[in-house]
Amino acid sequence: MVMVKPKGSTKQWTIKWKIVMLALFSTLIPLLIIGPFMFMYINKLVEDRISSAAENYLSLADNNIDRFVNDIENISNIIFLSNEIQGYLNYDQTSPRLYQLETASRDLLNNITVVSNPFINAIYIGNDQHEFLKVNRGQAQFTDDIYERIQSSSWYPMLENSEWGGTWFEAKDLHLTDDSNTLMYGRVIRDLSSSSTIGYTVISVDKNVFKDMLKGVDSSGTMLIHNGKDPIYYNGGDQIQVEEIERVLGNFQDGNTITHTFDHKKYILTKHENETTNWQMISVIPYQQIIQEFSVIRIVVLAILTLSFILALVVALLISKKITGHIRLLGNVAHKMERREKVEDVGFDQQDEIGEVGARLVSLYNRNQELTTQLYESQIKEKEAELRALQSHINPHFLYNTLNSMYWMALKAKAKPIANMAISLSKLFKLTLNEGNHLTSVKNEIELVRNYLNIQNLRFDNKIDYHIDMEPGLEEQTMIKLLLQPIVENAVHHGIEPKEDPGYIEIRGYTHHQSIVFEVSDNGVGADQDHTFGYGLSNIQERIKLFYGPEYGLKMETMKGKGTKVTLHIGFTQHKTA
Incomplete structure (x- = not known):
């Protein structure tokens, strides 16, 4: 039928272009929505990454400072617990013994500083009676009266109040060596037995140790270490004045990150506090560095979005071409079906749904044609079978009654074997006919086998010994009749009968x-x-596959002189037979 398009109607788009436009709009709209959010997200992501990198940098620096502080404290503990230094500070006479104690103390400090701790400038040990200065680097600033100079320094009260631990301080008004870029650690030395103050130790440290300490930690910004009053270390040069950073220290807490402007330039500041010394570490990173990195990412994102749009267009064209190709094939197939032609060699791609539907439709159509042909053939065969059944119909009750009469006559004549054969044959015949039903129970099938074997044993003078083992509950299941008896008959005829000795048959289910x-x-x-x-087993094999399916059937294992084993594999039926 040809459809006539009304006049004046607008031009309709084909399915191909509808699919292309749908794909483009489905891609373009999300890109327009996601694009701005993507830029904001990337900007925030870069800031967070810079902040995280700064926090990691400060954490590494914090660990290095902890190790450095522990080294200095361990040195002070060695000095504090040294018997030589205890003896030197407690000795109140001027004698060769005092010289020996001082020499032993100097040797101890020499072992501590020369190799292991090159960043130590000098170590002072002394009290109001005697003192000495062990210089490790540079030249001594003073040769005598150091104790009086320490007492008059601005940091002496901090040293005096340090109790059992030590204290860090800036030595602005007193340096032990000619190097003024130093940091001091002082500690009161107490008598180990009485805990009374017997002297002091002051360790002068070169501040360049922080430069070496942070050399292995990667950072593209500026680092400031501050003790709360004065800067301890700063590597920013003249880029930002330390005083400007100090003014914003109170504006944010430990672990926080803020942005601040110095000299019209924006920076990101991250602060971390060392728990051992309470020193504050501040990382200062220029914001322009983030913008530069973000600009590269923005170009990449724009390129990705543009490429995504182009790819969406190409993919939409390919998909629409494939879909419309399958639709054209479906049209050709439908045309052949209308003319009742056989459909074959149709190139449907079953990797997608339309191709799968098309292939399935062709398969169903061809299968329907085959089933129609088979139906016609089966109807003809059924009519032929009905005619043969009418021609060969025998009243089963007549046979049952005749065999039963033979049974009673044999008993009356005291011919018990003949009676047993008659009753077994009667049961076998009844079970074989099964009232015309092609389905029977496993129990009936086993009973049929028993009656058959009983008849054969009467015939061969009990030559056959057999054992039947069925799984509990199996006898209630349903199966098609006359499957086991022909197999057992095959075993008797081809296996036991030619054998001179008695034979054995085992049946398991x-x-x-x-x-x-x-x-x-x-x-x-x-x-x-x-x-x-043979013919009998082949017939059983065909019946099983027709009724249960191609995955079921018979398997035979045999060896000359050893015997034969036949395995029968069938499926469950939908109902049980008593």
Whole structure:
């Protein structure tokens, strides 16, 4: 049927261009929304990364300062606990013994400072009676009266009040060596037995130790170490005056990050406080550095967004081409179906949904055609079977009654074997017919096998010994009839009967992985391993696969002179038979 387009109607877009426009709008709108947020997010991300890097830098610097302070405190502990220095400060006479004690004390300090601690300028040991200065670097600023100079210095009260621990201070008005860029650590030395003050030790440290200490820590900004009153270390040069940084120290807490402007330039400041000394460490990073890094990222993001848009356009064209190609194939297939033609060799790509639907539609159509043909054939065969059944119909009750009469007549004549054979044959015939039902229970099938073996034992004078082992509950399951008896008959005929000695047959039944398995084993004459199924077993194999599916069937294992084992594998049916 051809549809006529009304006059005056607007031009309709094809599915291909609808898909392309949908893909473009689906890509463009999120890009326009996400783009500005992406720039703000990246800006914040860069600031956070710079802040995190500064915090890591300060944390590393804090660890280095802790190690440095611990080294100095350990040196003061060695001095404090030294027997030679204790003896020297407690000795109140002028004698060779005093010289010996001073020499031993100098040797101790020499071992401490010469190799392990080159950043120590000098160490002073003394009291109001005698004193000495051990110089490690540079020249001594004074040769005598150092104790009086210490007492008159501005930092002496801090030293006097340091109790058992030591204290750090700036030595602005007194330096032990000719190096004025020093930091002092002082400690009161007390008698170990009486705890009374016996003297003082002052350690002069070169401030360049901080430069060496922070050399291995990467930082692109400025570093200031401050003791709360005076700067201890600063590597910013003339870029920013220390006084300007000191004015903003009180504006933010430990661990915080703020932005501040110095001389019309914006900086990011991060502060960290050393818990051992209470020194404040401030990292100062120019904001322009962040902007430069952000500019590079912004260009990259713009390039990515543009590339995303171009890729979306290309992908939309490819997808629309593929979809419309499948739609055209579906149209051709529908045309063939209308004419009842066989559809084959259609190139649907089953990797996507439309191709899968198209391939499935073709498969269903061809399958429907096959089933229609099979239905016609089965209806013809069914009619033929009905005719054969009418021609060969025998009243089963007549046969049952006749066999039962033979049974009672044999008993009356005291021919018990003949009676047993008659009753077994009657039961076998009844179970075989199964009232015309093609399904039976496992129990009935096993009973059929027993009656068959009883008849054979009467025939062969109890030559066959057998054992039947069924899994509990299995006998209530349903199966198609006449599967086991032909297998057992095959074992008797081809395995036990040709054998001179008595034979043994074992029948096992059990469930396995949602299926039923029967094993029929005999110790008969066996056969070659390349032996194939005969007509009877082939018939069973075909019946099983037709009823249960291609994954079920028979498997035979045989060895000449050893016997044969046939494994029957069937599925569960939907209902049980009593």
